[in-house]
Amino acid sequence: xxxxxxxxxxxxxxxxxxxxxxxxxxxxxxxxxxxxxxxxxxxxxxxxxxxxxxxxxxxxxxxxxxxxxxxxxxxxxxxxxxxxxxxxxxxxxxxxxxxxxxxxxxxxxxxxxxxxxxxxxxxxxxxxxxxxxxxxxxxxxxxxxxxxxxxxxxxxxxxxxxxxxxxxxxxxxxxxxxxxxxxxxxxxxxxxxxxxxxxxxxxxxxxxxxxxxxxxxxxxxxxxxxxxxxxxxxxxxxxxxxxxxxxxxxxxxxxxxxxxxxxxxxxxxxxxxxxxxxxxxxxxxxxxxxxxxxxxxxxxxxxxxxxxxxxxxxxxxxxxxxxxxxxxxxxxxxxxxxxxxxxxxxxxxxxxxxxxxxxxxxxxxxxxxxxxxxxxxxxxxxxxxxxxxxxxxxxxxxxxxxxxxxxxxxxxxxxxxxxxxxxxxxxxxxxxxxxxxxxxxxxxxxxxxxxxxxxxxxxxxxxxxxxxxxxxxxxxxxxxxxxxxxxxxxxxx
Numbered sequence: 053x054x055x056x057x058x059x060x061x062x063x064x065x066x067x068x069x070x071x072x073x074x075x076x077x078x079x080x081x082x083x084x085x086x087x088x089x090x091x092x093x094x095x096x097x098x099x100x101x102x103x104x105x106x107x108x109x110x111x112x113x114x115x116x117x118x119x120x121x122x123x124x125x126x127x128x129x130x131x132x133x134x135x136x137x138x139x140x141x142x143x144x145x146x147x148x149x150x151x152x153x154x155x156x157x158x159x160x161x162x163x164x165x166x167x168x169x170x171x172x173x174x175x176x177x178x179x180x181x182x183x184x185x186x187x188x189x190x191x192x193x194x195x196x197x198x199x200x201x202x203x204x205x206x207x208x209x210x211x212x213x214x215x216x217x218x219x220x221x222x223x224x225x226x227x228x229x230x231x232x233x234x235x236x237x238x239x240x241x242x243x244x245x246x247x248x249x250x251x252x253x254x255x256x257x258x259x260x261x262x263x264x265x266x267x268x269x270x271x272x273x274x275x276x277x278x279x280x281x282x283x284x285x286x287x288x289x290x291x292x293x294x295x296x297x298x299x300x301x302x303x304x305x306x307x308x309x310x311x312x313x314x315x316x317x318x319x320x321x322x323x324x325x326x327x328x329x330x331x332x333x334x335x336x337x338x339x340x341x342x343x344x345x346x347x348x349x350x351x352x353x354x355x356x357x358x359x360x361x362x363x364x365x366x367x368x369x370x371x372x373x374x375x376x377x378x379x380x381x382x383x384x385x386x387x388x389x390x391x392x393x394x395x396x397x398x399x400x401x402x403x404x405x406x407x408x409x410x411x412x413x414x415x416x417x418x419x420x421x422x423x424x425x426x427x428x429x430x431x432x433x434x435x436x437x438x439x440x441x442x443x444x445x446x447x448x449x450x451x452x453x454x455x456x457x458x459x460x461x462x463x464x465x466x467x468x469x470x471x472x473x474x475x476x477x478x479x480x481x482x483x484x485x486x487x488x489x490x491x492x493x494x495x496x497x498x499x500x501x502x503x504x505x506x507x508x509x510x511x512x513x514x515x516x517x518x519x520x521x522x523x524x525x526x527x528x529x530x531x532x533x534x535x536x537x538x539x540x541x542x543x544x545x
Contacts, residue, residue, distance in 0.1 A: 105529070116145050218479075235500065261322065291345075331356060399439070399446050407481075457478050
């Protein structure tokens with residue numbers, strides 16, 4: 053069977069638009085180091101006003117306290133009990149350390165979020181909340197959060213997504229066999245069923261949505277047997293507190309090492325197939341509002357709370373409450389799905405440690421001029437493109453709307469067959485695009501397979517990114533002065 057990377061379109065595939073209406077927590081997909089036992093900071097360690105050193109970059113106490121004030125407001129807005137000041141400071145600082153590591157890695161990879169990309173993301177957030185950008189700003193400032201802070205947080209979240217895609221996502225492979233097995237598990241085969249079969253299957257299998265929150269006790273890389281036993285005992289103590297009546301969100305905010313600790317441990321709602329198998333097994337018999345037993349993964353010990361469930365299997369979509377989400381529609385929609393596809397080629401000049409954005413732009417302009425003057429697009433792509441499609445003359449095949457990143461999609465949609473775009477900037481570099489032809493076809497089966505592949509990809513992406521972050525953390529010099537020195541991860545390069 054052929055194995056296909058989820059980013060088959062290589063350096064033009066769409067990443068999820070970031071920035072839900074909840075305040076974007078920069079680095080929200082990122083794990084943290086295991087929290088250290090509570091300890092009063094030593095006054096002499098803070099005479100210089102430094103809270104932490106990450107490689108050669110300093111995080112000051114003043115910066116931490118500013119973030120703490122915002123975190124306190126957000127917790128109160130969610131009716132989550134605010135941890136005491138020292139615990140909250142440590143939680144906030146852990147997040148800031150991870151954000152700093154991501155920014156340093158982005159700088160190394162020459163990844164940046166442009167002002168234009170940021171404004172496009174703001175427009176997307178406003179549009180999805182059915183309001184203007186001005187109204188969005190007013191609503192945010194009404195909560196006491198400065199607009200500049202919101203923009204900085206959104207930029208950090210976008211940067212994290214771009215780093216993740218460059219460093220991690222391109223390594224994830226989803227095979228055709230995995231897609232076939234997934235579709236079969238949903239009551240579908242990899243091939244189109246007959247209309248009567250489709251109708252029956254649609255009534256029998258409706259994918260549930262599942263919302264989870266977690267308390268994570270992280271196990272550091274290289275932990276000893278005794279350390280692992282101690283951390284498991286901590287997890288068991290936290291589980292006993294929650295089952296004894298303590299508020300899950302408040303315990304998560306104070307004690308979880310998870311990236312979403314300051315959101316009360318809330319990991320959001322996904323289609324069931326989008327969660328890791330280990331989580332699905334753990335909560336298979338857990339009622340909504342209840343918590344699982346302790347789940348051990350490569351990242352540590354998890355306590356999971358089921359916050360919501362979608363319609364049960366056997367329940368028809370029409371009988372279920374609420375409006376179907378896009379992930380549900382992957383299987384709920386039946387019948388022809390007519391889509392206009394575009395066949396296109398592109399040339400990419402990457403922006404990296406060697407090639408700056410300005411140098412890449414100069415090169416792509418030169419290549420475009422050569423093509424305009426008569427050189428063959430495909431031949432220029434073969435010789436000069438940095439994309440993996442270069443051997444095929446930059447051919448991307450037939451592209452379905454939404455399959456590429458937004459700037460690329462917009463530029464491509466504005467071209468007539470035979471036309472060549474002006475240079476287009478994405479997070480991958482500078483592109484020029486040539487549209488060859490367009491067609492309209494029924495994409496029902498292909499759409500289901502594409503969405504299945506995306507669900508399987510997302511199931512792998514989270515753990516893969518956590519592993520990557522743990523790796524760069526273990527390789528970094530980190531002096532966290534809000535925890536005892538013995539608990540620090542300190543590695544001199």
